Amino acid sequence: MNKTIALISEHASPLAMLGGVDSGGQNIYVGELARQLAALGYTVDVFTRRDDPKLPLEVQWLPDVRIVHVEAGPSKQLPKESLFQYMDAFAAWMETFMERQPKRYALLHANFWMSGYVAMKLKEHIRIPFVITFHALGKVRLMHQRETDKFPEERCDVETQVMQAADGIIAECPQDEADLIQLYRADPDKITMVPCGFSPHEFHPIDKAYARMLLDLHPTRKMILQLGRMVPRKGIDTVIQSLAQLRENSMDAQLVVVGGEYEKPHLHADPEYRRLMEMATGLGVADAISFEGRKNREQLKYFYSAADVFVSTPWYEPFGITPLEAMACGTPVIGAKVGGIQYSVANGKTGFLVRPKDPQALARKLELVLKSEDLQVYLRQNAIKRVNECFTWKKVAQQMDEVYRGLAAPQPDGTADERQTIAEAFVEAADTLRLSADSLADTILRAGKALAKTFERGGKVLVCGNGGSAAESLHFSAELLGRFEIPNRVGLPVISLMGDPAMLTAWSNDIGFNDIFARQVEAYGRPGDMLMCLSTSGNSPNILEAMDRAKQLGMACMTLLGNDGGRAAVKGDINLIVPSRSTQRIQELHLHIIHLLCTLVERRLVDYSANRRASERSSSLVQAMDLSLQQKEKVKYDHAKQKSHIFG
Incomplete structure (x- = not known):
């Protein structure tokens, strides 16, 4: 289970001084729950409104608990009764922040009705489930406060909408549960009773x-x-x-x-x-x-x-x-x-x-x-x-952990679990792309230049790989042998060592698979050629033997790898190592890098050909000019000789 979660508490920060009009039990609840969830292995971000311009964007409160100050409304203290107008801005800011994080949040836990509104909006946009602890209910408050209640009139309607959208509702006591059901018609199946707590380390008997x-x-x-x-x-x-x-x-x-x-x-x-x-x-x-x-x-x-x-x-x-x-x-x-x-x-x-x-x-x-x-x-x-x-914060967090796990468990038809799998795969792929862009850009440029130089010198490229990497080696050779983006260019000499099924099956059956690529390198390779090896692990014996044979022949070796590069990274002259441990993500990035290399090679070779043609045209022009000058000098010489003869 992904244990990265967001606690939303728009007006009650764990960092606030307690005892004020708008700071009290909710501040304690959010802070202590975050602390104990971290002890259970969760990574917790607490999102609260920035009410002081001096507050930093992020505060690493505990090793696994971060306080994030959200820009929503003026950066000053405001009565909580006036904050609802800023909750759309709060949600939009949170969404942008969350999209930039390296890991997807598994769950939102909203605290108070306005935070519930934020969580509801986020769920609509980015499909993250949420639970809510209301801490107080508008209809109950109105019974006691009546005309002195200063919250917006729409509060009770918003609370009803949030209860309908929430994946789980936390009731803090039996009375709270009864109020949710009787006053708001909340779905009883969504409600779990989890009380508040205290910290034994903080509160204990003293003489x-x-x-x-x-x-x-x-x-x-x-x-x-x-x-x-x-x-x-x-x-x-x-x-x-x-x-x-x-x-x-x-x-x-x-x-x-x-x-x-x-x-x-x-x-x-x-x-x-x-x-x-x-x-x-x-x-x-x-x-x-x-x-x-x-x-x-x-x-x-x-x-x-x-x-x-x-x-x-x-x-x-x-x-x-x-x-x-x-x-x-x-x-x-x-x-x-x-x-x-x-x-x-x-x-x-x-x-x-x-x-x-x-x-x-x-x-x-x-x-x-x-x-x-x-x-x-x-x-x-x-x-x-x-x-x-009954009431320690540790016990509260354990009960909350059960609620979270229940929401993360597969639904009977598996749809929710499958949707989560899809979402996490896209996020992981995006993260791998971003990390690769940061770490591989210079190496990809160097690799593209080396491939182009190989072709410019009249060399060829041999490509090999196993399994999914074998398919990518065929893909790469097809793009360069045929064309990628630029039409009407000459075909480039690229040989996929996976391209002859009869040879592959016969050799691996009769002799063995470890030197199947090395044998082909020996047959096709020449000094000045390049061997390009694709491997997610970098430890395949047939890849390593092929690289050894290529080195013996005076060939350069380029690799597309993953994880830490394995033993192939030691042998490669240029190593493109995708920063991921996932085979799927590595192979996806290998294809992306192959396309980039094809683009670079084509552009460099077209520029090279254009420069060479221009150079040839320039050389021809110079030769023509030289010939013209020679002819003019000869005419002058003949004319002078004739004149001398006449006038003797």
């Missing part, structure tokens, strides 16, 4: 006291953590309201909020931060809330480990990666009963589930967990076990 000391947090105070983007749908206001409920119940707890566009939130620059602070002040809990701002990924495990409980109560959530990361650090999770959270959090075992926008229910679960250290230990042990068994 709570040590984590708090590093972060300069209170060593013993009950701590609630909320971590993620600071946007209204994440439900941070619900957590603040529940904190006020806890205070009314005489429980002293601190809420730490990590995330946002800024390292430290600003009242004037961040409207959501301003709204939340106003709410906290009005509820009298502003002194118990710490807004930490955006943090590096390396710091997050310390925040997770420092907390007594992690809270994630969005209005809706396609999956939600932060609960996994918290559980991996051994922190119980209280999450909203929505999307992927209700799938990843095992209610009563790794944490608890509550309705979104219900601060009273959240406050009750928080109080239950914060008051019982035994319950915290129980939830902690189950959380670590569950995420490591």
Whole structure:
């Protein structure tokens, strides 16, 4: 299976700083999936929009993972809601880029609906299959955002078209799968459920006291953590309201909020931060809330480990990666009963589930967990076990690999597999042509000149080869003995040593095949002639013996070979070696080179003949002029002699 794939993520780059309005779970998903697929032997290109003019075209992020920045729209940060207008340009740029690559992409994996649109357009033009992970669905978003949703109206229609065109659809959780089928009538046979994940190397338990000391947090105070983007749908206001409920119940707890566009939130620059602070002040809990701002990924495990409980109560959530990361650090999770959270959090075992926008229910679960250290230990042990068994990025990549392999497997009628074979053969042939053009142009010129010189000196060319190369030797001799492009030229002395079937069969049957070409070289070859040998391997014994005999006779040897040239390359005076290991591609290029040599030989010989005729005409003119001058001198002499005689 070809393991070169393209991940398309138009607005979410693995290189982006997390925590901003448009950077979060999708950035992590794409980056970690690419990393783990590379570990499974894939070569991955991640295509994302260039949003900064300083970004290079390509970044080799990992040995087998490259980030490619696509020119689509202005090179600056734009809200993702305004990007759809640039997706046709994104697709056109990608298509041009992909056509220049040495190896064909086997599969596209689109992330988000706009990337799905790009993949759909690419499939129409270059017939590459694609799968898509939507990460969020327009119809679900509209249910919760209503008039505040700023995406184009056509989003839901585009999502439907993408689902129909996609070869596979990735649902991140049971709720996601149900929404795809019920809201969009997606084909259930196309859908595979593959969850999101976490990295055990990145997130693991750390001693709570040590984590708090590093972060300069209170060593013993009950701590609630909320971590993620600071946007209204994440439900941070619900957590603040529940904190006020806890205070009314005489429980002293601190809420730490990590995330946002800024390292430290600003009242004037961040409207959501301003709204939340106003709410906290009005509820009298502003002194118990710490807004930490955006943090590096390396710091997050310390925040997770420092907390007594992690809270994630969005209005809706396609999956939600932060609960996994918290559980991996051994922190119980209280999450909203929505999307992927209700799938990843095992209610009563790794944490608890509550309705979104219900601060009273959240406050009750928080109080239950914060008051019982035994319950915290129980939830902690189950959380670590569950995420490591079910939700590592390694496991996610393995499941995705099965999806990819399923799409690459032959269809019942074999059509898809045959179409892929055809496409790959054309790409491989084009690649071989391009590489040969780069490496052989000078040698082909030299070979054409040498052949023409052989004919100009009155020599001849003997040609030999086995199997498919035997057919090409006959082809070459026919083109030069007859004509190739220039009509009415003289025939050229080219002998294919495969041209006498009776001799070939008799000699190989009675004597042996190893010296069948050498015997003919001995009979026909003369000093100044050339032997031309065609071989894909360069190691055929009869070719090697023929070259040895030609050298003994004072003949030059030219070869058309492949791979590394084999032993024939050591014996050849001019070696045309096609840079390929495929016998089919080598023979195809041999024919192409033969045609080029015929063109060069004909043009050089026509030029030579024209020059020789011009030279002969010039010589005749000089001779005529010399004769004329001689005649004039004789007349003058005779006239002078006669005059002398008369006047004595």
